[in-house]
Amino acid sequence: MIRITVILLFLSSFNLFSQTSFNSESFQVKLADIETNTFEKDSTANAIVIYEYGNSYVDKNEYDLRTEEKHKIKILNKEGFNNATVAIYLYKSKSYSEKVEDIKGTTYNKIDGTVVKTPLNKKDIFKENYNENFDIVKFTLPNVKEGSVITYSYKTISKYMFKYHGWEFQGKIPKLYSEYNASIPGNWLYHIKLVGGKKLAINESKLEKQCLKMSNGASADCGKSKYAMKDIPAFIEEDYMTSEDNYLARIEYELETFKGMDGTIKHYTKTWETVDKEFRTDKEIGKQLKKKIDIEELLSPDIINEKENLKRAKAIYQFVQENYTWNEEFRIFKDVSVKDLIKNKSGNVSSINILLHNLLRESNIDVKPVLLSTRRNGFPTKIFPVLSDFNYLIVQVTVNGETFLLDATDKYLSFGEVPFRCLNQTGRLLDFNTSSEWIDIIPNNSNVFYNAEISIDENENISGTIQSRRTGYHAYDHRKFYFKNKSNYLDRLENNSVDLVVSDFKTSNSTSTSSTFEEQYNIEYTAEETGENIYVNPFFVKFFKENPFKLQERTYPIDFGYKDSYNYTLKLNLGDFYEVVEKPKPVIGSLPNKAGRLFFSSTIMGNQLSLTFRIEFKEAIYAPEYYPYLKKFMNKIVNIQNNSLVLLKKK
Incomplete structure (x- = not known):
C-alpha cells in the first residue's frame, strides 16, 4: 500500500570516505570511536556523525505515531562543539501538541587513559515556545571537549498522521551511517519522496500482517521499510544556489488517502483539477482575482483611452508600481485584500499583484495569475498539488502574441522582469476558464x-x-x-x-x-x-x-x-x-x-x-x-x- 516516488534533483558521484576506525555499525560507543581524532577524507570537518538510527511506527495501544531516534557523534575540534546542542521541534495546534519522552544523553571522554562518561542531567533539558506552530525542546550534552563522543536518544509522540515523520540523511557535517525505519498501516497511503539524488545503501520493504488490531476486531497490515545511506558528505552552502531543501538527501512523506476501518475514504492529496475548482471559490485568492475594479476611479483618462494594448499594459503596470508599496510580506493565501490595499496604499505580494491583474483584466488585457515558490523556499512539488509549497504570486500578460511576466512589488523592475527571488525555474499558471499548467520562468540574458x-x-x-x-x-x-x-x-x-x-x-x-x-x-x-x-x-x-x-x-x-x-x-x-x-x-x-x-x-x-x-x-x-x-x-x-x-x- 506504499507508493514511492523518487525525485532525483541531480546525479553526481561521491568519493567514499568511510573511516574504518570508527564503529559505524551500532549505537554502542567503542574505544576506537573515542581514540580516533582525525577524519582523513574531509579535513575541514569539525564533527562527524558516526551512527544514527530512526524508527517510526504506530503504537498498538494508543494508535499514535511514535519515532525513536539515536545519534552518535564525534567532536573533532572546538568548532564542532555546537553539534552537542540539540533542538527538537514539536508541532502543535490549538487542540494538541506533539510530545517528546525518554531523552537520554552521554558524553564520552578519555582522560588519563580512562574512559569517563558524563550523563545528561534532566534539569538541563528546556522547553520553549518557538512560534504559533512549534515548540522546541533543547538540551546540550555536558563536559564536551575536543575528541569527545556524544550519544543521545529520545522518542517523539504525535497524533498527526498526516505529518508522518521524515528523515534527513544529510546534514552540515559528514555522516558514516544513517538508517531510517518506517512502519505504515495499509489504510494510510502516502506519496514517498527520496530527495537529493544520493543512492540508498539499503532499501528494503516487507509486509507485516495484522500489525494493528482495533477493539471492534478490525485489523490492518503494515508496510515496513528500511532505508540507509553510508558515507554521506557534509552539505556546505556556497554562492549561486537555491534553497538547500532542494538538495539535502532525505526522505519525505505526503499523505494521499486515508481508509477508515469502517470503510470511509478521505483524500488528502488533491488533483490539480480539484485545486483549480477550489481556487475559483477560494475566499482569499479566488475571490480577490474575480473582484471587480472601477478603473475610472483609479486610472487616469490617458491610460484608459490608450488604444495600443502594450502601451496601456505598461502604463497600468507603472501605475501600480508607483502608487502601492509592498509591505515585505509574502503571504499569498492569507490576508489578501485588494480593497485594503487601495485604502492603505500598502499590502502583501498577492494583494499588489492581484490589483495589477484586475486592472489589466478590466482594461481588456489578457492576464492570468501565476503561483510560484521563491528560490529560498525550494522547488514546488510537480507530481501532485502541494499548495504549501507556493509562497508567491505574479501575473502573466499576453499582448500581440508576446508573453510577459510581471511583478509590481518592486519600483525598480522594468516591464517584463520579475525579481531575482522568483527565478526558480517554474510556476503554476492559473486559468479559471480551462485548467492550470506549469510554465517555465526563463528571463532574458x-x-x-x-x-x-x-x-x-x-x-x-x-x-x-x-x-x-x-x-x-x-x-x-x-x-x-x-x-x-x-x-x-x-x-x-x-x-x-x-x-x-x-x-x-x-x-x-x-x-x-x-x-x-x-x-x-x-x-x-x-x-x-x-x-x-x-x-x-x-x-x-x-x-x-x-x-x-x-x-x-x-x-x-x-x-x-x-x-x-x-x-x-x-x-x-x-x-x-x-x-x-x-x-x-x-x-x-x-x-x-x-x-x-x-x-x-x-x-x-x-x-x-x-x-x-x-x-x-x-x-x-x-x-x-x-x-x-x-x-x-x-x-x-x-x-x-x-x-x-x-x-x-x-x-
Missing part, C-alpha cells in the same frame, strides 16, 4: 559592456573615460542602487579601486525602470613604476575580484538564475612617450559542451594598445558535474583581471 579609452602622459599620469551599458538583472542591480542613493553609488564606484579617482559621472537614457543602465565617467590613475619601467593593469573595471567557487567538491547545481555575458574593451593611447615592452598573453577558454567561453587578447597598432576581454555563461543552471570546470574557468577569469600587466618604458 543579462549583459555588461565596458569601453575604456585611456591615455598616459609624459609624467606617467593615466586618465580617460569609461562608458558602460548593462541589460537585464545587471542593469536592475545598478539602477536600483543608483536611484535609491546616488551619493552612495558614486562612493562605491570610486572605492572599487584605491588608486582610482572618478569624476564627471553621468547617466544617459536611464530611468529607475528602464531596461538598460548606461553610465559614463572620467578616471585618473597613477601607474606603478619600477626603475625605468611602468606597470599598468589594464582592467580599470573588474567583473570578479575573487573566485566564488572554493569547495573541494560540490554536489548540487550551480544556479546563476539567468544567462549572462561580460564584455570589456580598452584603448590605451601611449602618445609619443612610451612603448610596450611586454603585453599580456592571449587566453582562450571554454566550458564542456560549449556551455561557456572566455576570450582575452591584445594588439598594438602604432602608438595604441587595444585589449578585448569577453566572458559568456551560456546556461543559467549548471549540473554539479560542471563544478570543477567552472572553478577552473573562474580562476582563469580572476587571474586575467588581476595579473594582466602591461609593461611600458619611455622612448
